[in-house]
Amino acid sequence: MTILTAFLGRKPLRAALAGAMALAVPGALFLPATPAAAQNSNQLDRVVNALRAITTMQADFTQTDRAGQTVSGKLTMKSPGRIRFEYSKDVNMLVVSNGSSLTLIDYDVQQLERWPISNSPLGALLDPKRDLKRYGKLVPTANPDVLSVEVKDPDKPEYGTMTLIFVKDAKAPGGLELVSWVALDAQNKRTTVRLSNQRYGMSISDRAFRYRDPRVTTRRPR
Template sequence: MNRTFRKPMFALALGAAALPLAATVPMPAASAQAQAGDIDQVVKALRGIGTMTANFTQTDRNGQSFSGKLTLKRPGKIRFQYEKGVPLLVVSDGKALTFVDYEVAQVQRYPIGNSPLGALLDPNRDVKRYGKLLPTGDPNVVSVEVRDPKKPEFGVITLIFRRDSGAPGGLELAGWVALDAQNTRTTVRLSGHRYGMSVSNNTFRYRDPRK
């Protein structure tokens, strides 16, 4: 295999520059009431996702990109199925986020709450409590940074939403920028969203390469 993969910390972060649509450009300060409304809408949007599939493109801080299909089933389940030729899999069964490297037959598991992705997956991670709005300069884009100041080892994730009346809660998750405790940054962009389909729990199982 000729391609060089930068693998280990991706499992924790799921980075490169921030999403262009999330750029923090100066803008007039929104009222506290308006900001509270946007946070409430984000919470509603996340809770409104029962199942979702989307295409994803993941870019690391060195500019290396991979694509694939994301499947989400709340609460807590997610699968990143990479494009053909990439020997990686990231999957959560609702309890742990598992990183599988088929090239070297390695499996690593982490509690979903210990990852920046906990803001998306962990029902106990309160986005309204730990999230703050970031200015975007675009009224159709909502950006929320989620971090627990008491647990910096959990990292930081900035969730990016586009206003879309057809999406749960009126907001479509466009992607995120995650920064883990080792300062490894990852950017994920989503497209081709579909909602409400039947998804078997078997989707969130994996073949263990160690057996």
């Protein structure tokens, strides 16, 4: 059972929020040994190096599902493996990674779901030891300043697809700025996350990646 199926039967928006984090990271995807593949490999090296160069990052985000429903919030990242999606006040949910597991907390229904980073598409962002070249491929774009990387396992279509979009920017770590990603599950349900106002290198406390467990009465940091 994925996070998406766990949230079926609730509000459509909540299912869409969960769906953005629901796809599993696929295994190896081998590229053919051709000159084009060698060029793609170099570009993928750039993407991997750019992700590994991010020590801390904050950004605003908007998240849109297939029906066009959009929510927004603030994204906070800290290497290695920590991330926080804090949604606007009208969406009483929180997504947090503490470096080893990713947790989705729904305060309205007082429930949470937790799964290993390695079983999340966000593992491509959160685990600096992972290599996108092992399970991703470069997708051609019309703009030479835009890189698109597709993460997909053709042998396991139920895992869905995740596509990361980068724009060349000398001011960003590694010269590439992550601007968006698209998650497409096996039922063709699409969720798009767009980033803006990216900032890097600020001091971020580990407390930012804690949360209040809605299942207990003792208050915890949120």
